Amino acid sequence: EAQVTQNPRYLITVTGKKLTVTCSQNMNHEYMSWYRQDPGLGLRQIYYSMNVEVTDKGDVPEGYKVSRKEKRNFPLILESPSPNQTSLYFCASSLTNNEQFFGPGTRLTVL
Amino acid sequence: KNEVEQSPQNLTAQEGEFITINCSYSVGISALHWLQQHPGGGIVSLFMLSSGKKKHGRLIATINIQEKHSSLHITASHPRDSAVYICAVMSRGGADGLTFGKGTHLIIQP
Numbered sequence: 001e002a003q004v005t006q007n008p009r010y011l012i013t014v015t016g017k018k019l020t021v022t023c024s025q026n027m028n029h030e031y032m033s034w035y036r037q038d039p040g041l042g043l044r045q046i047y048y049s050m051n052v053e054v055t056d057k058g059d060v061p062e063g064y065k066v067s068r069k070e071k072r073n074f075p076l077i078l079e080s081p082s083p084n085q086t087s088l089y090f091c092a093s094s095l096t097n098n099e100q101f102f103g104p105g106t107r108l109t110v111l
Numbered sequence: 112k113n114e115v116e117q118s119p120q121n122l123t124a125q126e127g128e129f130i131t132i133n134c135s136y137s138v139g140i141s142a143l144h145w146l147q148q149h150p151g152g153g154i155v156s157l158f159m160l161s162s163g164k165k166k167h168g169r170l171i172a173t174i175n176i177q178e179k180h181s182s183l184h185i186t187a188s189h190p191r192d193s194a195v196y197i198c199a200v201m202s203r204g205g206a207d208g209l210t211f212g213k214g215t216h217l218i219i220q221p
Binding site for chain 2: 033035040041042043044045048056058059088090092097098099100101102104105
């Protein structure tokens, strides 16, 4: 089944404890992206990748890192999480300039 | 940077009504997406448009490139259409990624 998977789906952590949210797709898509969704602000792009080893900042990249070492995976790394990174995170993938497929979301709480 | 405005922010209608949600943007784009998010949180892509009109079942999406405007229509609305509908645009060349509208919260009452 074609899908985008994210792990974990829910995470509660403490300030400063490094964490990684994984994202994987099985559709051989070139384009992958991370978004966060906050009440009143909607969806905002954090980072995106047009292909392997190519990543670019979105609108809100501060406090996040990504890597794209292989086509199927695009992990989101929070080196030192802070409470303002409490949010709902979505990963998505697509063929270039095509319909986006979204993962199920990761609800992160940073205490 | 593209500015994306959606209207209305909230819409409550009766089952069977014809629904229109609007999206306008400020800078030329390569594509516009309409997304649907149900209360459970999952996001589904409904349409991707670069010109003209697309139809899928009771949903119709149109785009006017010259006026920088798109509409999403729902015919014969049903309570299961209740969701948040989000417009997103990809700037020309895709260099800036996606910019999103804040969404339209639609409730269809039986």
